[in-house]
Structures are given as C-alpha cells and as structure tokens.
Amino acid sequence: MNEVTFRQKRVTVAGLGVSGVPAAKVLRERGAVVTVVDGGDGPRQQAQAEELRALGITVRLGDGDTLPEGTELIVTSPGWPPFAPLFKAAAQAGVEIWGDVELAWRLRRPLPETGEPAPWLCVTGTNGKTTTTQMLASILTAAGKRTAAVGNVGVSVLDAVLAEEPYDVLAVELSSYQLHWAPSLRPFSGVVLNVAPDHLDWHGSMEAYAADKGRIYEGNVVACVYNTADPTTEALVREADVVEGCRAVGFTLGAPGLSQLGVVDGLLVDRAFVADRQRAAAELASVNDVNPPAPHNIADALAAAALARAYGVEPRAVRDGLRAFTPDKHRIAFVAEQDGVRYIDDSKATNPHAAAASLAAYESVVWIAGGLAKGAEMDELAQGAAGHLRxxxxxxxxxxxxxxxxxxxxxxxxxxxLPDGPKGAEAMAEAVRLAREFARPGDTVLLAPACASMDMFTNYGERGDLFAAAVVAPAP
Structure with a gap:
C-alpha cells in the first residue's frame, strides 16, 4: 500500500500514547479518515484527544472494545493483545490489523542514491535488545553512515522513515508485540538474541511467543543471526522463509566455527564475513572494547557486529563503534566501590533470564531481588546462581x-x-543496609531483581536511581 491509497480510507487507531498519536497524525496527513479509540478517559487521554480533534481526527475515549462502523484498517499500539474484543470484531468483519512498525514499513521512501528504501537491520530477543541495537547504531555511525537506533528504543520508527533527511540504514529494535503486528516486514538482516519465557499472558503460549520473535527472520537478504547457546534461535532460523543466498550466522562466547562470530584470546573475531571462512578470521575488537565486558554484553556486541558486517561494515568500524558506545542507565551500571565491595545497578533485569545473565558476570554476589514476578518461575535462576551467591x-x-x-x-x-509496608526510598535504603552486612571485600552487591518494579517503585529506572542513592548516602 502506498501513500495515495490512504486517501479517504477509514482507519481506526487503537490506543493513544507513544505510537498511537504519531500514527493517527501520519494517517490523517495522508488523507485517511481516522478514528482513535482508547479505553482510558483520564487527563492524559483527554489532552491527547483534544490535540487530535483539532486536526480533524475523531477520538472515542472510554471505549476501546467497539469497532467503529466502516473501519477498513486498524493500526494498533503494540501493547494491545491479540485477544482484545476490538480485534475479535475486526476478524469477524475481515478487517486487517497493522502495528506502527507495519505502517512505517509501508511508508518507507526510496533513497536518491539507490532508488531503494534504507535497509533495516533488526534486533529482537527476550533480553539485550536495546543494548544490541544501540551498539549497532554506534558501529554504523563509526562507519560513516547516517543512522539511528529506532523502533522500541530511541527515535520513533515512523519519524525515522519519514525524516526530511533520509537515513542510510536503520538499527531497529523490535519487541514480540511489534513483530506480531508487522506481517509484511522483511529486514535486510535480523537477529534473535535469546528466547526465554516472558509476556506469555499476551501471547498465550511459549510457542506463540517464540514464533512472533522468529518473524524477524522472514525475508532476510544477507544473514539470519542466531545465538549458538540458545537452540530456539537456531530453530527459528531453520523455519524462516528467506531470500535465496541468505546465510545463517551464529555468535558464540567461545571460539567461532564456520560462519560464526566469537571470542579467541580476548578478541572478538569474525569467521562469517571474510573471503576464506574455512581458514581465516577477521579481528574486530578486543573484549575490553566492550563496556562493560560482562559475558552477556559481549554476546550483544557480537550480535551487533554480525548485523553490521552483514551490511558491509569494515572491522575497524566495529572496534570504533564499540569503544564509543555507552550503555543506558540501569544496565549493569557501576555505582561505587566501598570497602572493597562493588555496587552494581542492573535494575533493568526485570525477568529471570536477564537476572541470570547478570549474576553470571560476578563471582561472589550479595543479590538484591524481588518485585512483581509476572508469573515467572525462578527455579532455573536459583539453580544457576547458587554458586555465585554469598x-x-x-x-x-x-x-x-x-x-x-x-x-x-x-x-x-x-x-x-524486607517486610511488607515500606516502599520506594525507605525500602531500598533498608535493602542496601542489609546487603552491606553480608558483603565482604571482593564481593559485588548486585541489584538484579528478576521482577518488575511497579509494586514498590514507579518503574525500573526509579528503582535503580534509589539503589544508587542509597549506596552513596552518608552513613547515619
């Protein structure tokens, strides 16, 4: 569908918010008759509704279940689950459903130099998506490309494809929600970093969750990048329908095999994108170029490097891009060292899989954990962490x-x-106090909760900030 065919098309946008409002505006600008529906009716929704109504967009608040009469297409916010009543009604009426990523994919513009739209290098996985995508963008920038980290991070994917000054290539982070609603997406190359139980209430089963992750491989042109330590990711590659000549490229924390990237003697090396894969490898960077050089961060760096190399980036740009990369807050972030004890904030570790990767990075840990488990089981996490815990x-x-x-x-x-009752700063201060009592020189006090934060904190960011504040606060 090109832009012309939106004229007078009756489109329903499901959900106000980060993706819904821009989608509604873009569709209206292209002549669509737009109705936005949202189950909320609070001050935020009211303010957004007024803004959209001023543009000639119909907004229905307090009712997100009823399909507006005459709807020909639904564009949904990623968080709306497939079993929502609105979508059941759409299925019965034969109405197609897109997400904001699908809309952006359909609205891509050709680059003047090539006559083709900017390639998308796409990243998904249960954990590590944002770090990998930002590493990839840093590498592409070091290679002299106009690029951005977009999608589920950074710049809106709609804003990116419609930018006045076009991008050469995009580093696109995609959640399983976004992939579910992007049926025609065909990335230049893609990676599934890992697959572990998460969001099963939304997808309905582990099989459905993994299948949505696997959509990132559909139509890949150069490389489907997978994690050799996670058999599910390789299985998803095997099931994908790709362009003829596209290769499966693995990444590993060990020595790489044929068509893999890995680690040899403290170096990140490439045996996939070199002329003689049988006998040669290209040195990309040192492990110490990865900040911080924790195992899961090194894995993310290898995945980013694989996508960049699939696009044609030279080894030097991989090194320079990794050196220039600074991780976001609350991702295995060093807070302080006191009396020989390191304090690390990994508040972003909101599920067992992420917490397990964080715990594995340190030999002796006093672990601060807990929150909303979202139905996740912790047995495998506890079993793997046992040898690391003080x-x-x-x-x-x-x-x-x-x-x-x-x-x-x-x-x-x-x-x-900690008992029920105290929340926020009071609770975190007590958690840090208790952790100090156990910690010995050489230990790491690690906030890696394995759980969501909303029972005690506004979000994982506040949880991490309060941990850092408690660590550096003067002793009473």
Missing amino acids: AAVLMGQDRAVIREALAAHAPGVPVVE
Missing part, C-alpha cells in the same frame, strides 16, 4: 517465589526479606 536480600510482592526457589536449589545461601 547472600540474598529479597523484597516486593512476589519475593516468596524467589525465596522458595533458593531454599530448594541453594539451601546454604543466607536469605533475608
């Missing part, structure tokens, strides 16, 4: 789930729990 400080609504897992799989690890 003690655990647990907080939050679902702390018992972690306590029981530790009792079963790490019975010798001391565990202390």
Whole structure:
C-alpha cells in the first residue's frame, strides 16, 4: 500500500500514547479518515484527544472494545493483545490489523542514491535488545553512515522513515508485540538474541511467543543471526522463509566455527564475513572494547557486529563503534566501590533470564531481588546462581517465589526479606543496609531483581536511581 491509497480510507487507531498519536497524525496527513479509540478517559487521554480533534481526527475515549462502523484498517499500539474484543470484531468483519512498525514499513521512501528504501537491520530477543541495537547504531555511525537506533528504543520508527533527511540504514529494535503486528516486514538482516519465557499472558503460549520473535527472520537478504547457546534461535532460523543466498550466522562466547562470530584470546573475531571462512578470521575488537565486558554484553556486541558486517561494515568500524558506545542507565551500571565491595545497578533485569545473565558476570554476589514476578518461575535462576551467591536480600510482592526457589536449589545461601509496608526510598535504603552486612571485600552487591518494579517503585529506572542513592548516602 502506498501513500495515495490512504486517501479517504477509514482507519481506526487503537490506543493513544507513544505510537498511537504519531500514527493517527501520519494517517490523517495522508488523507485517511481516522478514528482513535482508547479505553482510558483520564487527563492524559483527554489532552491527547483534544490535540487530535483539532486536526480533524475523531477520538472515542472510554471505549476501546467497539469497532467503529466502516473501519477498513486498524493500526494498533503494540501493547494491545491479540485477544482484545476490538480485534475479535475486526476478524469477524475481515478487517486487517497493522502495528506502527507495519505502517512505517509501508511508508518507507526510496533513497536518491539507490532508488531503494534504507535497509533495516533488526534486533529482537527476550533480553539485550536495546543494548544490541544501540551498539549497532554506534558501529554504523563509526562507519560513516547516517543512522539511528529506532523502533522500541530511541527515535520513533515512523519519524525515522519519514525524516526530511533520509537515513542510510536503520538499527531497529523490535519487541514480540511489534513483530506480531508487522506481517509484511522483511529486514535486510535480523537477529534473535535469546528466547526465554516472558509476556506469555499476551501471547498465550511459549510457542506463540517464540514464533512472533522468529518473524524477524522472514525475508532476510544477507544473514539470519542466531545465538549458538540458545537452540530456539537456531530453530527459528531453520523455519524462516528467506531470500535465496541468505546465510545463517551464529555468535558464540567461545571460539567461532564456520560462519560464526566469537571470542579467541580476548578478541572478538569474525569467521562469517571474510573471503576464506574455512581458514581465516577477521579481528574486530578486543573484549575490553566492550563496556562493560560482562559475558552477556559481549554476546550483544557480537550480535551487533554480525548485523553490521552483514551490511558491509569494515572491522575497524566495529572496534570504533564499540569503544564509543555507552550503555543506558540501569544496565549493569557501576555505582561505587566501598570497602572493597562493588555496587552494581542492573535494575533493568526485570525477568529471570536477564537476572541470570547478570549474576553470571560476578563471582561472589550479595543479590538484591524481588518485585512483581509476572508469573515467572525462578527455579532455573536459583539453580544457576547458587554458586555465585554469598547472600540474598529479597523484597516486593512476589519475593516468596524467589525465596522458595533458593531454599530448594541453594539451601546454604543466607536469605533475608524486607517486610511488607515500606516502599520506594525507605525500602531500598533498608535493602542496601542489609546487603552491606553480608558483603565482604571482593564481593559485588548486585541489584538484579528478576521482577518488575511497579509494586514498590514507579518503574525500573526509579528503582535503580534509589539503589544508587542509597549506596552513596552518608552513613547515619
């Protein structure tokens, strides 16, 4: 569908917010008859509704379930689940459903130099998406390309494809939600970093969740990049329908095999995008060029490097891009070292898979964890962490789930729990105080909650900020 065919097309946008408002505006600018529906009716929605109504857009608040009469297309915000009543009504009426990523894909413009739209290098996975996408953008920038980290991070993907000054190539982070609603997406190359249970209430099953992740490989041109340590990612590559000649390229923390990127003697090396893959490898960077050089960060760097190399980036740009990259806050961020104890904020580790990767990066840990488990099981996490733990400080609504897992799989690890009641700064200050009592020189006090934060904090960012504040606060 090109821009002309939106004229007078009756489009319903599902959800006000980060993606819904821009989508509604873009569609209206292209002549569509737009109706926005949202189940909320609060001050934020009212303000957004007034802005859109001034542009000639119809907005219905307090009713996100009813399909507006005459709807020919729905463009949905990523968070709306497939089983929403609006979508059931759409299915019965034969109405197609797109997400904002699908809309952006359809609105891409050709570059003057090539006559083709800017290639998309796409990243998904349960954990590590944002870091990998930002690393990739940094590498592409070091290669002299006009690029941006877009999608589920940074610049809106709609803004990126419609920018007045076009991008050469885009580093696109995509969630499973976004992939579910992007049926015609065909990336230049893509990666699934890992697949672990998450958002199963939205997808309905682990199989459906993995299948949506696997959509990122559909139509890949040069490389489907997968994690050799995660068989699910390789299986998704095998099932993908790709352009003839597209290759499967693995990344590993060990020595790389044929058509893989990996690590040899502290160096990141490439045996996939070199002339003689049988006998040669290209040196890309040092492990110490990755900030910080924790194992899961190195894996993310290899995935980013693979996508960049698939696009044709030279090895030197990989090194320079990784050196220039600074991770976002709350991702294994160093806070302070006090009395020989390091304090690390990984508040972004909001599920067991992410927390396991964080715990594996340190030899002896006093672990601060807990919050909203979202139905996740903690047994595998506790079993894997047992050899790294000096003690655990647990907080939050679902702390018992972690306590029981530790009792079963790490019975010798001391565990202390914060009682119900205190929240926010008070609770975090107490958690840090308790962690200090257990910590010894050489240990790491690690905030890697394995849970969401909203039971005690505004979001994971506030949780991490309060942890850092508690660590550096003067002793009472």
